[in-house]
Amino acid sequence: MGICKELPMPIFSDQEYAEEIRLKYRFLDLRRKKIHENIILRSKVISYIRNEMTKLGFLEFQTPILTSSSPEGARDFLVPSRLNPGKFYALPQAPQQFKQLIMVSGFDRYFQIAPCFRDEDARADRSPGEFYQLDLEMSFVEQEDVFNVVEKLMVNTFKSFSNKKLMFDKFPKISYKEAMLKYGTDKPDLRNPLIVNDITEIFTREDVSFEIFKKLVKSGSKVRCIVTKNTKDKPRSFFDNIDKWAKGEGASGLAYFTFENDKDISAKGPIGKFFSKEALLEIMKKTNCEIGDSIFMACGTKDELEKITSLARDKIARDLDLIDENIFAFCWIVDYPMFEKNELTNKIEFSHNPFSMPQGNLSEKDLKNPLEILAYQYDIVCNGIELSSGAIRNHKPELMYKLFSIAGYDKNQIDEKFSGMINALSYGAPPHGGIAPGIDRIVMLLANEKNIREVTMFPMNQNAQDLMMNAPSEVNPDQLKELNLSLKTKK
């Protein structure tokens, strides 16, 4: 053993430490029991997945790390080319185009534990810069075939590496539209029993006199609500805290009352008096709730409601301790819309992957209502965390031109930006599709961690800096000169 200086942090301890110290001395941090075991788990999970994929007949291939910049999606990391002055490589955001080209090449089942690079801001479950996906693609398949492979893989992996129970062995499929209504998000935590309902109609009734909501509804706003079971005995502070919390989240608040039956059905709470008995019965019918339950209501635009109901579902469930931490609840989110309208520019844009196959046989009429077109695009979600998204790809160049034209790209632009892809698809491409589950997030769930850095050996901090290696760093002028680069000094 080498000699040892005084340690900047204790190693034999479960104590939490500032991330800054942990990341700077990651080699010491990694000696600590919990994270050491997490990293070993990660290694084992990856080996297991490799083995399972190989058994299923998938071949593992590497794809280029230095590739070309793509116009859609996240910001690219750029790498200047010495031999081609003024030109740049980009690090792949995912091996998306390559894996489709692999299908065209006649390798029908591909996978890779693929590094992906995106220059976007970090979150607790999102590393800045780089992360790993189990990237896979299959030829001559439909959506169900991909589901079968991935579902089996997930079930086996999670059963092998965790004692937690799976809520569903057969993952439920929820349409994007339904998810946005019932959960306010396309990554719902199904351990949470709370459901969102739309009760806009109630506020068009004569016998409801809650004028603030009625006025807003008249001008196009919607009302959505969350019902909590048997909360009649909760103190006033419980309700007020949630209302206050909602205001802190930027919403106008959450109106609430509790259903009571004291001689007759009534609503208890600050706004209860605005609802007639008949209106209350109608709400109870619509939201499937009973005497003793409470209701929280928000009014606003669709976007505003989705945001606040999603957060409120989580907040209320935590306050009421409704989430069983010993369960994994998987689901598929399906039927994503092909396009969406950008509210700022009013332009039609691809809502997810522009290379996805639209559903059905598109007539000219369908193309005139692009927002109605659904795609064979899907996500897999576990406990409210998006594990991956995938799609059946569009392997028909003519159809692709049509779809891109809706999003405002002409043929020349597509030929230029996606030349390799379009060219390949015009030589007899097989129908194909795939998906790419996030390895880091899978291990994070299995390790029961809330932060992705706890399952990453040498992570960067939130500002995309490696505090141990001092990356990114300045380079010497000779290097820049060789690359034909000069720097504008900031400020």
Place this chain on the structure above:
RNA sequence: GGGGGUGUAGCUCAGUUGGUUAGAGCGAUCGCCUGUCACGCGAUAGGUCGAGGGUUCGAGUCCCUUCACUCCCGCCA
């Protein structure tokens, strides 16, 4: 780009309405004890209270600015 939280010894933290010399536990160093294993006992060292400015007779504490880390929004097809 925006909002919240945190920042006091190597580490984790306490520090009252602004008041004299800023403390504790762990760790470190030295010594003693010891079939020890999160040993025990004693002593010692260790502080720009994140940084800068302001208010005040007096600032760890109040005000302003700024930096770092972190969580969230935007962003991540």
